[in-house]
Amino acid sequence: MARGKKFFQTTDNMTTKERIVLCVSEIGGTATLVFLGCMGCVSGIYGEKGKIPHEQISWTFGLAVMVAVQIFGHISGSHINPIVTVAAATLGNIPLIQVPIFFVGQFLGALLGFGLLKAVTPSQLLGNVYTNGPNGTLTKTLGVCSPAVNPLITPTQGFLVEFLITLILALVCCGVWDPKNSDKHDSVSIRFGFTIAVLAMAGGPYTGANMNPVRSFAPALFNGDWENHWVYWLGPLSAAFVGALFYRLVFMKERPPSEETLPEGVPLSQKA
Template identity: 40%
Template sequence: MSSNEKSYDMVIETRIRPPTYWDHITIALAEFLGTTTLVFLSCMGSCFGIQGAVSSMHTSFTAGLAVAAVIQTFGHISGAHINPAVSLNALVVNQIGWQHLPSYVIPQILGSLSGAALFVSITNSEHLEIQAGGHGICVNGINENITITQGLFVEILLSIILNLANCASWDARNSDKLDSMSLKIGTLVVVLNLGGGAYTGASMNPARSFGPAVWSGDYKNHWIYWVGPVGGSLIASFTYKFVFLKNKSN
């Protein structure tokens, strides 16, 4: 049996057996630390005053490589969802059970707050003020040249692409292609940020948007960064489950 097959068997075993108290603790800690890391590094990479004139290339690669680093570090422990929409995706396609969901989502929200707090604590206040575009540092916002509805659809579409890729990575038929998965998903996040960053900030993740909004007190159009990723996740999840996984063992 190959190492990939062994890993897949371990995933199946973890998914079908009732989670222990220790399972909840380790998942929660991994998701908390992972989300903290993601938000902290993403905010540092978008701090205009410290970084100078930050390009979209800079912020996109920071976000994508932060995701890759977190998956590499915590992927084998919790799957490194670091995103409530991804955890919902995993629930729909039977990667996790309902009993696991709080151990993912609650630590992700808390990690979002802690990551943003760490960023604020190491950054001088003059660099945390509302920027020329009307948004707080590290806070996702809708480009003034598109409508709110267009911004919502951008978040939905980007989230569909991200979550379809997640479904593919969990598919048993793809178990021989799991090498360098952290870099694959990280590169996908880079591409999605390069394409969608100028439109909405390419959040695709309520946890990525929540902490910075709280610490900046900037909630303008914040609902979009919950509705868009969750809506995109559900569309991708049910499409993959009932179209691509139909009549397949999962």
């Protein structure tokens, strides 16, 4: 680490207008992700409802990330996920003062994205359905895109799955941002899209492989599905911090002061 450099940046030199642009970019990127990704989970829009292939859902979310990064990556870095913001702050790529701006944009974007999906989709294809259960009781089915741990595993195992797959995602981010990788930033949006797709294919049967607290929060809020919701916050956020901290301490070679740039002006596809 360069002598005299703080482990965490705290302030920046952005103007109020630049902060607003940063927030709006995250709103747009996260809304794009949630709208397209959750739209790919809607069954029955073409007729009879049925189970959507897991691979289709995984690719839809992966390609939605690709689209969001392609559109907004040069503006805010297109974090579109609090775990990316946590990893960036832990790595020292963004100052702590920017973290709430990213978070607000991501929350609003997720709510906007899922709200738009509800606006264009028949309610019977999105909302919870109550069916007759044992002894005449009503059983509520899970709403579209709501997070849920596979009943064959425990919530603790679900937490570990979300932690581990998010840890891999955080390490991918760190690898992209590493100064040693600065000459390999072509097609970053495609790389992130494929990363999300493969992690979703692997972890989806266990927990849905959300890896994104705001992507979990918006459907849960609209659908009222909160069971084991802590898994989708604690797992990803702790993995982001642990992964980025590990990468920074073990693999990262800090730049000399003369080579450092203001990170808030550098997009996701170019950050070191």
